[in-house]
Amino acid sequence: MNMNFNRIFKYLKKRIKKTHIYIKYHIKNNFRDDVLNDDIFENKQIIIIGPAPSSLDYGDNKIIDNFDYIVRINTSYELINIHKDLLGTRTDILFHNMIEKKDGGGGYLDFKKLNKQSIKYIVYPYNSKRRMINYYKTSVKYDLKNIFRLAPKYFNELNEAMDAEIPTTGLQALNYILKQNFDSLHITGFTFFKTGYAKGYRDKYQSAENAISLSKRSNNHDPDEELEKFIDIYNKAKSEGKNIYLDDELSKIIKNQSIKVIDE
Numbered sequence: 134m135n136m137n138f139n140r141i142f143k144y145l146k147k148r149i150k151k152t153h154i155y156i157k158y159h160i161k162n163n164f165r166d167d168v169l170n171d172d173i174f175e176n177k178q179i180i181i182i183g184p185a186p187s188s189l190d191y192g193d194n195k196i197i198d199n200f201d202y203i204v205r206i207n208t209s210y211e212l213i214n215i216h217k218d219l220l221g222t223r224t225d226i227l228f229h230n231m232i233e234k235k236d237g238g239g240g241y242l243d244f245k246k247l248n249k250q251s252i253k254y255i256v257y258p259y260n261s262k263r264r265m266i267n268y269y270k271t272s273v274k275y276d277l278k279n280i281f282r283l284a285p286k287y288f289n290e291l292n293e294a295m296d297a298e299i300p301t302t303g304l305q306a307l308n309y310i311l312k313q314n315f316d317s318l319h320i321t322g323f324t325f326f327k328t329g330y331a332k333g334y335r336d337k338y339q340s341a342e343n344a345i346s347l348s349k350r351s352n353n354h355d356p357d358e359e360l361e362k363f364i365d366i367y368n369k370a371k372s373e374g375k376n377i378y379l380d381d382e383l384s385k386i387i388k389n390q391s392i393k394v395i396d397e
Contacts, residue, residue: 167272169256169281174313177201181310181320182220183303184209184334187382188322189219197221200319204228204310206303208240208334209322210250215333224250228306230264231257231271239302240335244275255280258305260288283309295362297355304359311370311377321380325363326356328382360386364394371395 180197181204182188188209197203202225210224224247232238242255257268257280272280287309291300300308303323310318322331330336364387370377372395379387387394 167281168284169254171284171313173254174202174310174315176314176316179204179310179315179318180221181205181306181318181323182209183320183322183324184212184330185322185324185328185382186331187324187328187380188212189216189331190382191319191321191380192219194218194221198223202226204306206306207238210247211240211243212331212333213250214246216331222250224252226254226256227252228256228258228302230259230302231267233271242271242275244277253279256306257282258288258302258309259299260285261292261299264299287312291362295355295358297358298353300362301354301359304363307363308366311366311375315375317376317378319378319380320383323363323383324386325360327360327386360390363387364390368395 178200179202180200182191182197183206191197198221200221203221203223204226205224206228207230210227213220213222213224227247229242230239233241235241244252247255255277257271259265259268260283268280268282283305288300288305291305291308307320307323367377367387
């Protein structure tokens with residue numbers, strides 16, 4: 134009897150806390166429309182930079198800073214200060230899972246660095262009921278007006294098409310941007326765990342084996358399935374005549390798959 138009461142009490146306490154955060158979020162934000170406007174990508178030249186070492190060979194600050202939008206994932210913006218002159222100086226858009234942990238999740242948000250990098254949009258791509266609380270908590274914690282979420286359809290369609298519990302933040306960012314009406318899109322630093330991370334990003338998981346272990350640790354992600362899904366999304370975008378450019382490492386990886394890939 135007491136055990137059931139304690140369980141019910143803990144559940145109600147948790148629900149009340151979540152409801153309080155939810156209400157506080159909407160009051161602070163004056164019930165604004167917090168869905169990212171797809172039109173910001175219209176006819177823009179975009180580069181999305183992941184945390185794999187291949188990102189270090191794609192260009193230099195002059196080349197990368199010339200794009201209209203520089204998009205990064207989780208704490209990969211930290212790499213700017215470590216690999217100077219190679220990754221650009223801005224982070225215009227940051228996709229983040231809003232779980233602030235050092236090794237797991239998306240890592241900590243450092244707004245001193247992000248503001249210096251001229252951050253415009255911080256984007257939460259998830260839409261599961263269980264995870265939306267992370268978005269509300271982060272928005273309330275930092276009290277910022279440049280934190281947005283994606284329209285639910287992007288997460289829902291991608292999640293329903295996959296066997297893994299949830300897609301990674303990186304795949305969701307790629308999926309979303311590949312569906313926009315950009316002028317050109319360059320993709321670098323994504324190897325779907327066929328390589329490790331660039332130095333300075335999750336250094337405890339530098340090897341490909343350790344990176345894969347991290348991604349599978351909570352049984353949330355499947356790197357091989359994500360690569361197959363990326364190829365599907367990429368092929369569809371290419372078939373629509375979109376200008377997409379992959380770095381050499383990612384080009385090599387996808388051409389080694391059994392799935393036919395539309396040439397760049």
